[in-house]
Amino acid sequence: MGAPVGAQQVAERFAELYGGRPDGVWAAPGRVNLIGEHTDYNDGFVMPFALPHQAVAAVSRREDGVLRLHSADIGGGVAELSLDALAPGGDREWTAYPAGVVWALREAGHAVTGADVHLASTVPTGAGLSSSAAVEVVTALALNDLFGLGLQPWKLARLCQRAENVYVGAPTGIMDQTASACCEQGHALFLDTRDLSQRQIPFDLAAEGLRLLVVDTRVEHAHSGGEYGKRRAGCERGAALLGVDALRDIPYAALDAALARLGDEEEVVRLVRHVVTEDHRVERTVDLLRSGETRAIGPILTEGHASLRDDFRVSCPELDLVVDTALSAGALGARMTGGGFGGSAIVLTEATDADTLTKAIQEAFTSAALPTPRVFEAVPSPGARRLS
Numbered sequence: 239m240g241a242p243v244g245a246q247q248v249a250e251r252f253a254e255l256y257g258g259r260p261d262g263v264w265a266a267p268g269r270v271n272l273i274g275e276h277t278d279y280n281d282g283f284v285m286p287f288a289l290p291h292q293a294v295a296a297v298s299r300r301e302d303g304v305l306r307l308h309s310a311d312i313g314g315g316v317a318e319l320s321l322d323a324l325a326p327g328g329d330r331e332w333t334a335y336p337a338g339v340v341w342a343l344r345e346a347g348h349a350v351t352g353a354d355v356h357l358a359s360t361v362p363t364g365a366g367l368s369s370s371a372a373v374e375v376v377t378a379l380a381l382n383d384l385f386g387l388g389l390q391p392w393k394l395a396r397l398c399q400r401a402e403n404v405y406v407g408a409p410t411g412i413m414d415q416t417a418s419a420c421c422e423q424g425h426a427l428f429l430d431t432r433d434l435s436q437r438q439i440p441f442d443l444a445a446e447g448l449r450l451l452v453v454d455t456r457v458e459h460a461h462s463g464g465e466y467g468k469r470r471a472g473c474e475r476g477a478a479l480l481g482v483d484a485l486r487d488i489p490y491a492a493l494d495a496a497l498a499r500l501g502d503e504e505e506v507v508r509l510v511r512h513v514v515t516e517d518h519r520v521e522r523t524v525d526l527l528r529s530g531e532t533r534a535i536g537p538i539l540t541e542g543h544a545s546l547r548d549d550f551r552v553s554c555p556e557l558d559l560v561v562d563t564a565l566s567a568g569a570l571g572a573r574m575t576g577g578g579f580g581g582s583a584i585v586l587t588e589a590t591d592a593d594t595l596t597k598a599i600q601e602a603f604t605s606a607a608l609p610t611p612r613v614f615e616a617v618p619s620p621g622a623r624r625l626s
Contacts, residue, residue, distance in 0.1 A: 243294045243358045245625035248310075252296035252356040255308050255316060260296035260356070261384055266376035266622035267292040268361035269368045269417035270452055270584060271575050272426050272441075273535075273542055274520040276550055278411025280473050280513045281432040281484035283520040286413055287441060287618040288421035289452075293359040293372035294625070297380040300352030305340055307333050310358035321352060326405045335370050336377040338405030342397045343378070348387050355380075362612070364458030366576020370406075371414035374398035379419070379622045391419040391622065392434050409467050410577075421621040428524050432486060439527050441618050446532050448570075449592045450584055453599055454612040455556040457580030466577055469509060469550060476510040479503065485510055490518040512549040516542060536571025536586045543573030543583075552578025559602055560585070560611070567591075567598040584616065 245263040252260045267288040274284035300306075305319045309332060317333050324341040336355060343350050355377065361369040378394040381387070389397070395415035402408050402415075412431050421427050425438040443450055477485050480496055488496050493514045500507050519538050526534045543561050547553040557574040560583040564572040570586045587595050596613045603611055 243292070243360055245294065245296075248294045248296045248356060248358050249626065251310060251358070252298075252354070255356055256298065256306070256354045258298070260354070261298045262380065263294060263296045263625045264376050264380045264383070264622070265292045265294045265625050266372045266379060266418045267421070267619055268372050269414060269421065270450070270582075270616045271413065271417075272450075272584070273523045273539060273573075274413075274516060275542065275546055275575070276469060276473075276552070276577070277486075277513055277516050277520070278413040278431045279409070279470055280477070281486035282513060282517040284413045284429050284431060285426050285439070285520050285523060286417035286421065286429070287426040287616070288417060288423075288621050289361070289367060290617055290619045291360040291362070291367070293357060293361060293369070293376045295376040295380055296356045297377075297384060298354045299384045300354060302352055304352045305337060306354045307336055308356045310356070311363075321350070324405075327407060329405075332373075334406045335373045335401070338401030339374050339377045339398055340381070341405050342401040343381060343387070345400075346397060348385065348389075350381055350385055353381060353384070362454055364581070365454040365456075365612075366574075366578075366581025367452070367454075368414040368418060368576075370402065370408075371398065371418045374401055375415055375418040375622050379624070383624060392416060392436075395419040396434075409470050417621070419622050421619070423620045424618050426527070426618060428520070432484070437524075439524055441527060441532075443532070443618075444589070447589050448532060449587055449589045450616045451587060451592060451596065452575075452582050452584055452614055452616045453560045453564075454582045454614075455554075455560065455580060456609050456611060457554055457556050465552070465579060469552065472506055472509045473513060476500070476503075476506045479506065480510070485513040486517065488514050490514055508549040508551070512545045515545055533570055536569070539571035539573045539584070539586060540565065546574055546578060550578070554578070554580055556580070556603075556608060556611075557583050559606060559608075560599055563599050563602040564595055567595050569595055
């Protein structure tokens, strides 16, 4: 996944680019979602945790209405933008993510007057691990500190979501930005996306002799693509037909009755069934983790994959190959993670079986004439923070 990005390294590159030391260096992580997929924009429950992979930003404040942006990971020089010219839909480059955050802060009435930014990230792009949210959150945290805005992490996450929804044009929910901003080391974040209430649930896999592997299939996905939007619109249609504000309001015990009311709306039935059962899977997972039964969440992860594959229909052959191979090789559970249409899968395994499973998955891809997937251990890590 590349070597970790150090604060000093990023600060030194900033000085080369902009001719002076930065005012500070900040970091924000990518995330893996343990369970709770496509529930966030349905006011439901999610359970992500932060990865050790992070976006690091060296930033200095400006007073002249200019935003200068540079990425160590994307070719090209320094991009210079006028704050007064920032407008949704006008930027299709990577710069839309940090620029969108500046736009969202200013739209909300916060006096941001410009900045110089240099970014470097180890969060894999296109892998469903929230590389864009990491860039947004690290930008927001830096500006929050530099301009003394006094915004809490959950509020920064809200503004970052607005940047992605309105400025970038990707109809994502609140989970990714909240995970990056609010997660704690050694914990998964149980988040109610309706009221943004949070509970940190202990999730120390190493202490229990377990590992959670992330398998990046190298099949890139794109949230702003039409299929994601279709699923969201279908969920909203289901809620409207059932007379509720969001699918979160359908109790699991009342699911069968709700589906019967939808009649021959086959696609809506599938979407509603996934969201309601997925919310229930999150609650079951929380209960098991709090009672120390971590191994017992494996079958719940696998149930979630079947639902995403068959009802929500956002899996792909490569993700299914990871899950099927892992389970055949003795994994405790496995599922795709993230928005789908590519990206990554997660595999829960005994620590002693991790190497065997990794080899089995890589050999299965070789046999299918597919590029070798990237496999790494997911260790619950700290959320966004200032480094220097």
